[in-house]
Amino acid sequence: MSLDIAADLLALLHDTATEPRADPQLEALTLAVAADLPVLLWGEPGIGKTAALTQLAEALELPLTTVIASVHEPSDFSGLPVVGDDPATQGVPMAPPDWAVHLAREGRGLLFLDELSTAPPAVQAALLRLVLERRVGALRLPPGVRIVAAANPRSSAADGWELSPPLANRFVHLQWAHDHEVVVRGLGGTWPRASLPRLDPERLAEAVAFARRAVCGLLAVRPALVHRLPQNEARRGGAWPSPRSWDMALRLVAFATAAGTSREVLSMLVRGTVGDGPGLELLAAMDRMDLPDPETLLADPAGAELPERGDLRQAVLDGVVEAVRKRPEKPRWDAAWTVLGRALESGPPDLVVVPASTLAALRRPDWDVPASIDRLAGAVSLSRQADLAAARVAAGRRG
Amino acid sequence: MTGTPARTLDAEKLFAARLQAARARPYLATALFALHVVESRRVPTMAVDRHWRCYVSPAFVAGIPVEELAGVWVHEVSHLLRDHHGRSDRVAAERGLAGPGERLRMNIAADLEINDDVYGDGLVRPGGAVEPGDLGLPEGELMEDYLRLFRLGPHTQDLAWLDCGSGADGLDRDWDLGPDGAYGLSEQERDAVRFRVAQGITARPGSVPKGWRRWAEEAFHPPQPWRELLGAAVRSAASGPGAGEDYTYGRPARRSAGLPGVVLPSLRRRPPRVAVVVDTSGSVSDAELGSALLEVAAIVRAVGGRRDLVSVVSCDAAARVVQPLCRAEGIALVGGGGTDLRQGFARALRTEPRPDVVVVLTDGQTPWPEARPACRTVVGLFPRERRPSRNEDDPGYVPDRPPDWARVVTIG
Numbered sequence: 001m002s003l004d005i006a007a008d009l010l011a012l013l014h015d016t017a018t019e020p021r022a023d024p025q026l027e028a029l030t031l032a033v034a035a036d037l038p039v040l041l042w043g044e045p046g047i048g049k050t051a052a053l054t055q056l057a058e059a060l061e062l063p064l065t066t067v068i069a070s071v072h073e074p075s076d077f078s079g080l081p082v083v084g085d086d087p088a089t090q091g092v093p094m095a096p097p098d099w100a101v102h103l104a105r106e107g108r109g110l111l112f113l114d115e116l117s118t119a120p121p122a123v124q125a126a127l128l129r130l131v132l133e134r135r136v137g138a139l140r141l142p143p144g145v146r147i148v149a150a151a152n153p154r155s156s157a158a159d160g161w162e163l164s165p166p167l168a169n170r171f172v173h174l175q176w177a178h179d180h181e182v183v184v185r186g187l188g189g190t191w192p193r194a195s196l197p198r199l200d201p202e203r204l205a206e207a208v209a210f211a212r213r214a215v216c217g218l219l220a221v222r223p224a225l226v227h228r229l230p231q232n233e234a235r236r237g238g239a240w241p242s243p244r245s246w247d248m249a250l251r252l253v254a255f256a257t258a259a260g261t262s263r264e265v266l267s268m269l270v271r272g273t274v275g276d277g278p279g280l281e282l283l284a285a286m287d288r289m290d291l292p293d294p295e296t297l298l299a300d301p302a303g304a305e306l307p308e309r310g311d312l313r314q315a316v317l318d319g320v321v322e323a324v325r326k327r328p329e330k331p332r333w334d335a336a337w338t339v340l341g342r343a344l345e346s347g348p349p350d351l352v353v354v355p356a357s358t359l360a361a362l363r364r365p366d367w368d369v370p371a372s373i374d375r376l377a378g379a380v381s382l383s384r385q386a387d388l389a390a391a392r393v394a395a396g397r398r399g
Numbered sequence: 400m401t402g403t404p405a406r407t408l409d410a411e412k413l414f415a416a417r418l419q420a421a422r423a424r425p426y427l428a429t430a431l432f433a434l435h436v437v438e439s440r441r442v443p444t445m446a447v448d449r450h451w452r453c454y455v456s457p458a459f460v461a462g463i464p465v466e467e468l469a470g471v472w473v474h475e476v477s478h479l480l481r482d483h484h485g486r487s488d489r490v491a492a493e494r495g496l497a498g499p500g501e502r503l504r505m506n507i508a509a510d511l512e513i514n515d516d517v518y519g520d521g522l523v524r525p526g527g528a529v530e531p532g533d534l535g536l537p538e539g540e541l542m543e544d545y546l547r548l549f550r551l552g553p554h555t556q557d558l559a560w561l562d563c564g565s566g567a568d569g570l571d572r573d574w575d576l577g578p579d580g581a582y583g584l585s586e587q588e589r590d591a592v593r594f595r596v597a598q599g600i601t602a603r604p605g606s607v608p609k610g611w612r613r614w615a616e617e618a619f620h621p622p623q624p625w626r627e628l629l630g631a632a633v634r635s636a637a638s639g640p641g642a643g644e645d646y647t648y649g650r651p652a653r654r655s656a657g658l659p660g661v662v663l664p665s666l667r668r669r670p671p672r673v674a675v676v677v678d679t680s681g682s683v684s685d686a687e688l689g690s691a692l693l694e695v696a697a698i699v700r701a702v703g704g705r706r707d708l709v710s711v712v713s714c715d716a717a718a719r720v721v722q723p724l725c726r727a728e729g730i731a732l733v734g735g736g737g738t739d740l741r742q743g744f745a746r747a748l749r750t751e752p753r754p755d756v757v758v759v760l761t762d763g764q765t766p767w768p769e770a771r772p773a774c775r776t777v778v779g780l781f782p783r784e785r786r787p788s789r790n791e792d793d794p795g796y797v798p799d800r801p802p803d804w805a806r807v808v809t810i811g
Contacts (some may be wrong), residue, residue, distance in 0.1 A: 381411070
């Protein structure tokens with residue numbers, strides 16, 4: 001067999017095309033790296049973490065340096081002591097390895113620390129200093145260097161390394177999984193090409209203001225979320241909320257807003273920073289920030305635009321009724337009936353029943369019933385049907 | 400369905416039923432209202448897709464009383480809240496289950512998981528709703544467990560028409576509007592709705608059935624198998640500094656010869672020494688102990704531990720036997736009666752050489768040592784529903800929780 005022919009065959013195999021495809025994982029990774037936060041990718045071996053890093057390095061136009069942690073010694077990261085001529089006066093310098101010197105000289109680059117979890121504990125300890133303090137021996141990595149680490153989930157890691165809560169709190173944790181469709185299509189010759197987020201220079205100030213409003217708004221009403229250590233064994237080693245991780249979350253919200261990324265991507269990032277529960281609460285708070293303001297609706301009830309989604313619509317209607325309850329005035333009460341009437345015209349009637357009965361209870365004796373209330377007759381008969389059904393259920397149970 | 404005249408959807412009835420469902424189950428209201436209704440003549444009854452659309456057959460609505468329809472609403476939204484489509488896909492990939500027959504089984508298993516405690520208390524069970532008893536199966540299991548318990552056959556013949564849509568079993572239907580169709584919820588929106596419902600349930604657990612409480616606790620943190628957790632705890636304790644593989648400057652590395660002037664550390668291996676304290680009091684069953692002990696032995700072996708460095712102390716009121724673990728299955732456990740684990744700890748720590756890790760397997764009905772022992776401690780805890788008093792003189796005696804310095808993994 002001639003190697004020339006083998007080379008031809010290899011060339012054919014390498015000849016693959018790409019197609020554009022949204023990749024939320026890669027988008028999240030790009031944003032976190034752009035925000036200069038240490039990222040930890042959790043994923044089984046062989047699912048394309050390295051390929052993703054290659055794509056990321058290309059997108060950010062940074063040279064990629066991969067260091068396989070498990071084949072190094074701790075001194076490769078903490079520096080090798082080199083004994084000179086006169087250690088007593090000169091000291092013993094801790095010499096950095098060649099890749100660190102290259103990175104420092106270059107001034108910029110993407111450092112990928114692979115297989116963090118299969119390295120012996122002493123190596124991991126040395127690596128964490130590199131990730132958190134950006135120091136390799138006597139050398140300090142320049143700010144243009146971004147660091148990403150990868151680890152296997154502890155169930156598949158042979159030596160079961162896991163992060164202590166203080167260390168876990170310093171990372172953005174991203175779960176890395178393979179997309180079955182992408183793999184099959186890629187092996188068939190077409191790999192995805194993700195379009196990566198770009199920050200919009202026009203929106204920077206607005207993004208920071210939005211992020212501060214979202215995070216501070218939530219933490220002002222939920223003080224318990226500010227700091228909460230992971231309680232049980234199953235949540236060890238993952239993200240948890242603390243002032244530090246909230247600061248990271250705020251930064252990520254600002255970056256996501258400036259880049260105009262989707263809530264899916266932001267959800268991965270925020271939940272990977274402050275944990276699932278607090279992350280979801282932040283996202284829910286941001287959803288509520290998007291809802292129309294009750295006072296605006298009361299000021300112009302005829303032009304009210306209500307959200308399509310039923311649960312959000314009901315939240316808005318409840319908000320409108322609550323606003324009237326806080327400052328009960330006849331024109332506001334009338335306006336609220338108009339808003340409910342619009343809700344009934346444009347969506348399911350059952351959502352209107354509870355707000356309508358609450359609003360009716362707010363009536364003052366000298367307030368006349370507005371003409372628009374006729375439009376709510378449908379909701380009333382609906383409510384009666386539900387009452388009858390409930391009565392039948394109760395009777396059936398007794399009988 | 401030929402010959403049935405085309406009906407229009409009785410929207411008022413449909414929404415009256417949703418209202419009744421939301422009144423009977425206030426904690427599900429957010430989820431019920433988040434569903435987007437799509438009228439469809441191709442669904443047999445009512446079905447959901449994974450994007451939280453609810454497909455409704457007008458003929459089905461016409462033929463069912465409002466109160467039963469309310470039950471169907473809650474049933475369908477339960478499939479989505481419990482992520483039955485995602486779990487079906489995962490179980491199909493794990494167990495290699497393929498084909499519409501298997502997906503029908505998943506739909507039935509998902510229905511069983513829902514139906515055993517979703518009705519009653521203001522909600523009627525709709526006609527034809529399948530319950531575990533109908534197939535001779537126990538109540539209170541999860542969909543994944545039910546899937547192992549029955550096959551399709553004559554007794555499931557009546558269920559072949561059952562179809563709760565792709566939201567229940569993950570198999571795409573041709574009536575689905577798909578991810579790009581109108582009014583679908585994105586993944587983040589679905590999580591947000593599920594989270595709000597779970598929050599509502601944990602906020603007032605008293606009025607909520609057990610099945611929903613369990614769901615709310617686990618909605619965003621599916622329980623991990625105890626084997627993995629115990630493994631991670633023991634491995635991390637056994638590979639901490641001082642044990643396992645580590646670097647030392649105590650001896651020059653073999654690489655040093657090639658690099659004059661540079662001081663290189665060498666790799667040193669010291670296999671971890673593990674002492675297992677087993678609670679052999681009457682309250683822990685042999686089967687429980689056996690499986691946990693085998694697990695610990697396997698984990699220790701995987702970390703590089705040698706058999707002769709693992710010792711087992713069986714402990715009831717006194718610590719009795721100390722013996723090296725030669726074959727996990729061959730250990731004679733002596734005991735019965737009450738427990739005092741303080742004796743077991745003391746005995747384990749007196750072993751020579753001193754252990755790096757103490758693993759305790761117990762049901763926790765014991766006094767614990769006052770002070771933290773001088774080595775890492777992992778507790779495998781067998782949960783007990785009711786805690787019968789061990790102390791006959793004091794019926795109100797409640798055993799202490801394992802202390803904070805131990806890592807606790809609940810087994811079973």
